[in-house]
Amino acid sequence: MIVTDTHTHLYSEAFNDDRNDMIKRALDENISRFFIPAIDSTYTEAMFQLERDYPNHVFLMMGLHPTHVKDNYKDELKHVEDMLSKRKFYAVGEIGIDLYWDKSTLKIQQEAFKYQIQLAKKHKLPIAIHCREAFDEIFEVLETEKSDDLFGIFHCFTGTLEQAHQAISYNMKLGIGGVITFKNGKIDQFLKEIDLKHIVLETDAPYLAPVPFRGKRNESVYIIKVLEKLSELYNMPSKDIAEITTQNSKDIFKI
Incomplete structure (x- = not known):
């Protein structure tokens, strides 16, 4: 069984004291594919170091996170563009709109999101979407950019069944993580109505730890709790869900 974590910030300062041990815990549980989203240029070197340390397991994205779209956002977008032109990345992300922290x-944010979608199309890459309190705004941009070469993952999907279908209509997989285990997460009430071919697993570590670790630091090994919850919802062995969702990640990231 191979398990894929499609969204994990392994370079986070939260792991500075035990990063290698934390990654080993995941590898020991067959979680062997880690897709690493970018935040801004200040984390680029740390991402490269991760890739050097774990070349067979770590796969990098490049992008500007919406909460880091500040006064210098054009410089940051130039960094994203330069990096994409210089070397291999597996997605443009995480990108999107976040209206929780700063409306x-x-x-x-809309400008940066649209620009990075166009960069992804140019490089024939998927996108990893961050959406917080911004479904309408995200869908508005996706509607203007929809095409056969628009595809990717709607990271940390927390919307309704209708919003799930709308995201899928834009060639997006749904990134399902710790929220599926929350009593107030709500997506567990309808997720089984979504075919597993549309779903990938993620942790968003160090954020959004699943139950029973909710409120603590998340790490990639906890994706097993997400897998167990999906096994319960879909009435299917965990190994089968791991196989399907890993294949879905391969279809998206082409590796």
């Missing part, structure tokens, strides 16, 4: 930057 005043909506216009430049």
